[in-house]
Amino acid sequence: MIVLEKRPQPSREWALATPLVAVLATMIVGGLLFGALGTNPLVAIRTIFWDPLFGEFAFYYRPQLLVKGAPLVLIAIGLSLGFKAGIWNIGAEGQYIIGALVGAGIGLAFYPLDAWYVFPLMVIGGAVGGWAWAMIPALLKVRFGTNEILVSLMLVYVAEQLLASMSLGLLKNPEGHGFPGSRNLADYPSATSWINQDVGLHWGVAFALIAVIFAYVLLNRHMLGFHIRLTGDAPRAARFAGVNPARLILFCLGASGALAGLAGLFEISGPAGQVSIDFNIGYGFTAIIVAFLGRLHPVGILLAGALMALTYIGGEIAQSQLGLPAAAIQVFQGMLLFFLLALDLLTNFRVRMRKSEVA
Amino acid sequence: MTETLLSLRGLTKAYPGVVANSNVSFDIGVGEIHALLGENGAGKSTLVKMIYGLVKPDSGTMVLRGKPFAPAEPRSARADGIAMVFQHFSLFDALNVAENIALGMETPPPMRDLARRIREVSEAYGLPLDPFRTVGDLSAGERQRVEIIRCLLQDPKLLIMDEPTSVLTPQEVQILFETLRKLSSEGTAILYISHKLEEIRSLCDHATVLRLGKNVGECVPRETSASEMAELMVGSALKTPQRAGRELGEVALDISGLSAASPSAFGTALKNVHLTVRKGEVLGIGGVAGNGQDELLGVLSGEILTAPDAVRLDGAPVGQMGPTARRKLGLLTAPEERLGHSAAPDMSLTENAMLTGSVRENLERNGFLKWGAAEDFARRIIEAFDVRTPGPDNAARSLSGGNLQKFVIGREVLQKPQVLVVNQPTWGVDASAASAIRQAILDLAAGGAAVVCISQDLDELMEISDRFAALNEGRLSTPRDAAGLTVEEIGLMMGGAHGMEVAHV
Numbered sequence: 001m002i003v004l005e006k007r008p009q010p011s012r013e014w015a016l017a018t019p020l021v022a023v024l025a026t027m028i029v030g031g032l033l034f035g036a037l038g039t040n041p042l043v044a045i046r047t048i049f050w051d052p053l054f055g056e057f058a059f060y061y062r063p064q065l066l067v068k069g070a071p072l073v074l075i076a077i078g079l080s081l082g083f084k085a086g087i088w089n090i091g092a093e094g095q096y097i098i099g100a101l102v103g104a105g106i107g108l109a110f111y112p113l114d115a116w117y118v119f120p121l122m123v124i125g126g127a128v129g130g131w132a133w134a135m136i137p138a139l140l141k142v143r144f145g146t147n148e149i150l151v152s153l154m155l156v157y158v159a160e161q162l163l164a165s166m167s168l169g170l171l172k173n174p175e176g177h178g179f180p181g182s183r184n185l186a187d188y189p190s191a192t193s194w195i196n197q198d199v200g201l202h203w204g205v206a207f208a209l210i211a212v213i214f215a216y217v218l219l220n221r222h223m224l225g226f227h228i229r230l231t232g233d234a235p236r237a238a239r240f241a242g243v244n245p246a247r248l249i250l251f252c253l254g255a256s257g258a259l260a261g262l263a264g265l266f267e268i269s270g271p272a273g274q275v276s277i278d279f280n281i282g283y284g285f286t287a288i289i290v291a292f293l294g295r296l297h298p299v300g301i302l303l304a305g306a307l308m309a310l311t312y313i314g315g316e317i318a319q320s321q322l323g324l325p326a327a328a329i330q331v332f333q334g335m336l337l338f339f340l341l342a343l344d345l346l347t348n349f350r351v352r353m354r355k356s357e358v359a
Numbered sequence: 360m361t362e363t364l365l366s367l368r369g370l371t372k373a374y375p376g377v378v379a380n381s382n383v384s385f386d387i388g389v390g391e392i393h394a395l396l397g398e399n400g401a402g403k404s405t406l407v408k409m410i411y412g413l414v415k416p417d418s419g420t421m422v423l424r425g426k427p428f429a430p431a432e433p434r435s436a437r438a439d440g441i442a443m444v445f446q447h448f449s450l451f452d453a454l455n456v457a458e459n460i461a462l463g464m465e466t467p468p469p470m471r472d473l474a475r476r477i478r479e480v481s482e483a484y485g486l487p488l489d490p491f492r493t494v495g496d497l498s499a500g501e502r503q504r505v506e507i508i509r510c511l512l513q514d515p516k517l518l519i520m521d522e523p524t525s526v527l528t529p530q531e532v533q534i535l536f537e538t539l540r541k542l543s544s545e546g547t548a549i550l551y552i553s554h555k556l557e558e559i560r561s562l563c564d565h566a567t568v569l570r571l572g573k574n575v576g577e578c579v580p581r582e583t584s585a586s587e588m589a590e591l592m593v594g595s596a597l598k599t600p601q602r603a604g605r606e607l608g609e610v611a612l613d614i615s616g617l618s619a620a621s622p623s624a625f626g627t628a629l630k631n632v633h634l635t636v637r638k639g640e641v642l643g644i645g646g647v648a649g650n651g652q653d654e655l656l657g658v659l660s661g662e663i664l665t666a667p668d669a670v671r672l673d674g675a676p677v678g679q680m681g682p683t684a685r686r687k688l689g690l691l692t693a694p695e696e697r698l699g700h701s702a703a704p705d706m707s708l709t710e711n712a713m714l715t716g717s718v719r720e721n722l723e724r725n726g727f728l729k730w731g732a733a734e735d736f737a738r739r740i741i742e743a744f745d746v747r748t749p750g751p752d753n754a755a756r757s758l759s760g761g762n763l764q765k766f767v768i769g770r771e772v773l774q775k776p777q778v779l780v781v782n783q784p785t786w787g788v789d790a791s792a793a794s795a796i797r798q799a800i801l802d803l804a805a806g807g808a809a810v811v812c813i814s815q816d817l818d819e820l821m822e823i824s825d826r827f828a829a830l831n832e833g834r835l836s837t838p839r840d841a842a843g844l845t846v847e848e849i850g851l852m853m854g855g856a857h858g859m860e861v862a863h864v
Contacts, residue, residue, distance in 0.1 A: 009754035010705065223726045226713065234703040239662050240694060241714045242683035 004349040014347040019293055019300070022339040023307070029339075030332045039322050047322060048314030048332075061317070063200025065309045067271050070204040071096070071263035073305035075287035077211045078259030080296040082252035084219070085231040089253055091137065091152025092260040093284025094159035095130035099261020100268035101166055102129030104275050107191035108171055108182060118190040122265060123203070130261015131254050133159065138253035142246040148253065160280065167275045182275035185268065193270035204266030208305075211259060216298040228252065260284060286312075289337045308333070364389045364548045365410070365428070365517060370419035372405055379405035382419070383574045385567045387517065390546040392539060394559040394580060397569035398592055398789040403552050406569070407519050410550070411443045412436035424516075434465075440516035444506045444523060452495035459494055460509045480511050484538045499647055500531040507538070518542065519550045524558060525815065526647055529850035536562050554592070554790075555818070556585040568592055593790050607825075608638030611809035612659075612690070612778045613671040619658050627651040627833045629658065634828065634838060636778065636809040641800065642838060643824030644813045646853055651833040652813050653695065656782045659811070660692035661685045672778060686718045689777030693767050695786060695813075697760065701767045704756035708748065711755050712737035712770060719774040736773075744769035745795065761788040765796060772799050779803060782813040797823050817849060829853040 027049075031041030052061040075092045082089050089095075103126030110118045137151035171182040185191045193202040219225035231238040231248055239245065263283065272279055290308050294300030315329035366386040372379045380402045387393045397403050408414040410421065412430030421428040423439060430436035433443075450459050457474045461467035468476075474490040481488040486504045494502065503523060510518055520539075524532045539549055539562065553559055559566055560580045568576045568591040576591045617632040629651050636642045646652065657663040658670065661682035668676040672690050680688075694700045702711045713733045717723045722733045737751035744765040748758055755763055768784055784800065785793035801823055804810045813830075814820050820827060821841060828838040831854035839852075 008757040221727055221730075223717065223723055223728060226710070226728060230703055230706070230710075230714065233705050234699045236696070236700045237703045237714065240660060240682060240692075240700055242661070242681050242686070244681070 001353075003352050004345070005352055006349055007347075010347045011350075015295060018343040018346060019295065019304070019340060022293075022336060022343050025339045025343070026332065026336045030335055033328065033331065034324065037324065037328060039324060044318055044322060044324065047318045048311060051317055052310055052313040055317075061313050063198065064313050065306065066200035066205050067202070068312050069305045069309035070202070070208045071267055071283045072287050072290045072308055073208040073302055074204060074211055074263040074266075075256075075260045075284055076290035076294065076301045076305060077208070077215045077298060078256030079287055080291045080294070080298070080301060081215065081218075081228055082256050083232075083291055084296050085228040085248060085252055086235070087249055087252045088149045089134065089137070089152050089256045090149050090288065091134070091154075091156045091284070092256060092287055093280055093282065094152070094156035095133045095257040095260035096264035096267075096284045097156075097159040097163050097280050098133040098264070099126040099130035099258075100264030100272075100279065101163060101171075101275065102126060102261070103265030104182065104185060104268045105166075105171060107185050107188065107269060110190070111183060111188060114190050116190070119193070119203075119269075122191060122269060123262065126261045126265025127258040128261070130264065131258040133261070134253045134257020135250070138250050141253075142249055148249075152253075156284070163275070163279060164277050167277050167279075171275045173274070180277055184273045186270055186273040191269055193266040197270075202266055202270040204263060204270065207262055207266065208302075212298045212302050219298070224251070260287075286333070289333065292337060293340055311336070362389045363387070364391075364424060366422045367406075367410075368420045368422070370406065370409060370416045370421070372409060372414060372416050378572050380409070380416075380569075381572045383569070383572070384419075385574060385577065387548050387550060388565075389516075390543050390548055391565060392543050392549045392551055392563045394563035394566035395550060395552045395569065396554065396556075396559060396566050396588065396592055398554060401569040401592070402572040403569055404521065405572075407443065407521065407550065407552060410436070410517075411441060411519060437513055437515075440514070441519065442510035442513050442515035442517070443519040444503070444510055444521065446521040446523075446525065448502050448506055450494045450502055450505060453493070455491050455493050456488060456497075456505050457490035459505060460490075460512065463509055464512075476512060477508060481508055484508075484511065484541055485534065486538055499526040499649070500528070500534075503527070503535070511542075515547060517548045517550060519552070521552045522554075523551075524553065524555065528647060528853045529817070529846045532558070556580075556588050557818075559588070560585060570594055589790065607640050608807060609673075610635045611638045611673060612636045612811065613674070614658075615669065615671075617658065617665055617669040619654060619663055619665050621651075621654050622657070622663060623653075626654055629654050630833045632833075632835045634811075634835060636811055638777075638807050638809050639804055640825045641804045641810045641812060641823050643820035643827045643841060644811065644830055644835070645815065645817055645820050645827065645849065646813075646830035648815055650830040650854075652782055652815075652830060654833070655813060655830065655835075656692055656694050656780060659690065659780045660694070661690075683718060686715065686774075689719075689775075690780075691715070691719075691771040691774055691776035691778070692780040693771050693782065693784065695782040697763050697767055698756060702755040702763060705754055707754060708741070708746075708751040708758075708766060709734045709737045711766070712740060712751070715770060716774060740766055740769040740773055743773060744799070761792040764788050765792055768796050768799060772803055776803070776808055778809045778811070780811040780813070783815065784812060785814075785816065785819060793819070817846075827852075 027045050031045050034044040035041040052058065052065065075096065079089055079092055103122040106125040107118060107122045133155060136155060137148040140146040140151055141148045167180050167182060173181060173183045186194060193204060195201045195203060219229065227238060227243045227248060230241060231243055268275060268279060286308060290301060290304045294304035311333055318324045319326055319329065363386045368384050370383045371381055383406060395403050405414060409416050412433045412435060428439065457470055457477055460477060461473055467473060477488065477490040486508065488504050488508060494505065523535060527535065543549060551563055563580050566578050566580045567574060570592060578588065614632055614634045617629060619629045621628050627650055634642065654663065658665055661680055665678040667678040670678040672688055677685055677688065698704045703714065713722055713728065716736050720736050722729050722736065734751050740746065741748060741751065746766045747762050768781065771779055784796050797819065800810055800812060812823060824841040826838040827841040827844055829836045829852040836852040
């Protein structure tokens with residue numbers, strides 16, 4: 001009989017090892033899945049994990065890794081603050097859209113003015129937009145005790161409708177011959193987030209790295225970060241220590257909203273370029289996986305974001321070259337989270353084999 | 360001793376990392392009241408769980424009435440005439456007494472017959488109980504009656520009682536003892552678990568003392584003094600806390616006309632509480648659990664806010680201040696629940712030192728934390744209060760209850776409070792640690808701090824308090840000088856027998 005035994009304290013080794021073991025398990029089970037679909041598992045795994053970095057066309061894919069990874073890391077860092085305190089913002093996708101819309105709206109309002117302050121204003125607008133969208137579930141929770149999971153999630157669909165309305169109406173390109181979508185911000189030098197498009201570098205990458213450092217300092221060196229961790233571990237002890245739960249909810253949801261909004265702004269003024277109906281592609285949801293894969297630790301999230309970007313790019317290559325269905329790639333990514341959460345058990349419990357006793 | 364009912368031979372049970380029972384042997388005679396005595400963690404609970412079939416021994420045998428006895432589960436133990444009343448009741452508040460009892464039976468009789476039998480049994484043993492009352496309305500003492508009657512309906516040969524008096528007032532304890540003596544005279548053996556020595560001396564025929572899982576001695580309690588038994592239990596002579604004579608200063612803490620609703624749905628609201636504590640004074644607050652103790656602590660710690668001048672510290676109104684602001688002024692508290700309230704279980708001792716120490720120990724600057732200083736503070740607590748742990752990096756939950764309690768109390772005491780409020784400071788703590796904690800509280804008061812000690816342990820309160828008051832359904836009795844109070848007076852302050860009647864048998 002297999003029994004689980006609670007460890008006296010969480011195992012540090014397992015906390016570090018589980019993400020690696022989860023990746024390995026995903027490769028094995030995912031490989032079996034690809035095999036069942038009629039693709040050589042080894043080739044599929046190599047296509048997903050090796051080709052984007054070191055394959056023949058790596059020069060094209062490597063910049064893509066930065067472009068995909070930056071918004072994931074930026075959003076996941078914000079989410080991890082709330083998740084650590086037991087505050088579940090599931091609606092980063094919506095905050096991402098609203099941040100992008102507000103930022104892009106500011107940029108488009110200045111078009112075609114050539115001034116240094118246009119882009120900084122857009123950045124502020126993006127952050128404020130995401131923050132404001134996250135304040136809706138935050139205030140409802142503080143004031144009426146609503147569930148932030150449901151409210152933030154439902155607001156994603158509201159944001160998507162707003163995005164559609166904007167790209168068909170208010171923000172539509174007047175010179176776009178009636179096609180939906182705004183002017184291309186990537187072609188407007190004062191408003192683009194690109195620093196160097198050839199290597200995939202835009203301001204979002206820089207902000208993602210700053211966010212990692214900022215979150216690390218906050219969580220490890222600052223009273224606010226200590227209170228966030230304390231609330232997640234023992235809410236009653238946190239109140240006893242003097243934490244105001246309402247203020248903490250407003251801060252965590254606000255910060256994650258602002259970072260998601262920033263990610264949206266950098267995306268829309270760079271890689272995406274324009275406000276369009278299909279602008280959002282699920283970064284806000286994938287970032288939840290990234291946050292957990294990175295153990296809610298800033299440096300872990302950086303690595304997890306890189307890994308997730310890799311499966312995105314690798315998955316696209318596998319789709320186009322090996323003909324794997326898109327759903328199979330999504331299952332593959334889902335497996336990663338599944339194995340991670342399942343293996344998490346090992347940090348707090350140890351597995352023992354025991355001879356079954358005849359009762 | 361008469362005929363032997365149950366004899367235990369060489370019972371051993373090991374859990375990973377700890378041997379709970381090692382080679383324990385003793386006999387229980389028919390109709391004997393046998394005490395099982397020992398500190399927390401001495402292995403009393405594991406031993407009775409083996410008798411009741413909840414835990415299987417690794418080795419050793421039991422013999423019941425001459426036949427080998429190895430219950431695989433509580434059901435078969437019950438079939439052999441063994442019943443147990445647990446320390447924590449397993450009753451449904453929303454059901455009535457008879458329904459609760461029926462739920463625990465294999466084949467419950469029709470409700471009317473069951474109610475009649477409950478009446479018969481309860482009256483026969485001096486425990487009057489209406490079978491149709493809702494359990495939610497009963498006092499702790501009456502709930503215990505339900506559990507006892509549930510056991511008596513099985514007509515047990517051996518009744519195991521795990522710390523039955525911890526929830527009772529002194530009057531209720533007397534009623535219970537009458538019942539147990541009557542049961543014993545009818546031939547039912549009772550295995551009575553407790554660490555309250557005076558109770559054991561007045562009730563039990565025989566006592567087995569466990570220490571660290573081993574049987575370290577037996578005695579006849581009536582012929583043995585409490586201090587001799589305590590030495591057997593602890594393994595060394597116990598130091599009784601010393602109190603130095605001291606002058607009382609001005610009023611440090613003043614609560615007047617305080618009423619506060621409980622944040623929890625099952626809590627007790629505080630109603631018009633008045634108290635004052637002077638510098639250098641220890642005020643003991645007794646009462647049965649759940650009568651507003653948690654709420655009183657919350658109101659003082661700042662977790663529950665009240666009207667500003669309902670709580671005054673050195674004359675200044677603090678009712679609207681949060682915990683941090685109160686700590687700054689010198690009002691420190693230590694709640695009852697160690698894991699999850701006064702300490703965060705998964706955090707290290709250093710982090711737990713930061714939890715309340717950041718303000719007074721100067722562990723932060725502009726919001727940035729000084730982890731080095733916090734670790735020093737944690738080390739100082741560990742050293743000064745003899746906390747047994749490999750070091751300050753260990754998680755709070757890896758410490759035993761007593762060690763964590765020493766850490767939590769030490770953390771507040773070392774911050775040199777003006778006023779210290781503690782709730783159940785020695786709950787679940789072994790005797791030597793408990794005496795160290797009481798000594799620290801007395802030393803603090805001797806140094807001029809005002810101390811409020813909320814506790815359910817009356818012996819503890821009598822030992823350290825200058826004045827005594829009791830909480831009963833959220834009301835606080837008028838504090839009286841502790842010296843010269845009799846047990847009866849204390850019981851009446853605590854609400855007597857909670858209106859429970861005694862049937863004279």
